[in-house]
Amino acid sequence: MSNTQIPNLQALTVLEPYATSIIYGNKRIEMRSYQLEIPNGEGIWLAIHAGGSTRLLDPEICATIRFTRWSELPSEDHLRENCGKILGLAKFIACLKAEEIPDDEVWKDHFDENKQLYCWLISEVKPLSIPINCRGNQRVWRLNQNLIQQIMNDVGPFS
Template sequence: MSNIQIPNLKALTVLEPYATSIIHGNKRIEMRSYRLEIPNNEGIWLAIHAGGSTRILNPEICATIRFTRWPELPSEDRLRKNCGKILGLAKFIACIKAEEIPDDEVWKDHYGEKLYCWLISEVKPLSAPINCRGFLRVWPVDQELVQQIINDVGPFS
């Protein structure tokens, strides 16, 4: 039996096509209606989980992303295969009020009650997404899944 301590890891469920845009693309802000607590201002790694819902995964949204934000966005069929899976890790380094982000930032969401921008400094994609049930807000990842993630991407703390 190993005495190696598996670090705690939390996850954030993000709908497709945005989850893939974070892990494999150039999306470096995630907008939410609530603050992300970042201990000691050192940044916090969160697993990015592609939500199971495909309600916003449609040709119009994908075409807009390809035209205005990330031309290499994968096909809708490929994105659907990611749903319900952890795609990788993202390191969040700051949480600031949305009003502090310029309106011309292409990933800034101008809809709804998204009051905070969570800034991402780096990502670690998994070599193969891991099936996992997601939850609302920030949620703890099961320790067995954390071990699978570490085995794939290496240490993240």
């Protein structure tokens, strides 16, 4: 495949245990303090990168997720192995103000009431068969063509 045929792809760094919960679990909302632009209303694929930080891999946080949100959350040791890797793709189909999402949605977190938050809604995911080591970044960021090619070789077309 020539470089001109490789589509653009952006990524989103999400800390563990939440990145794994998106790609392998039932997390279909990602909350952010900024909006996601979804061109043409058709949805946008983003690579989900598990951030390198392990600060949220606290046994209490993971136990709460297992009890209230996703009982099959892997062990903290397994989640640590995912840090710093692209786990797969998620298709985001809408970006709504947090107050538009019912409070009983288990993945909706409640933060500072004085700050506008947005819920990015996910319709489908494509896990990679082997996560790809990659350095992440803040906000939504562009992947280089080599990484995009590796992802396409694994999951196939995504546009």
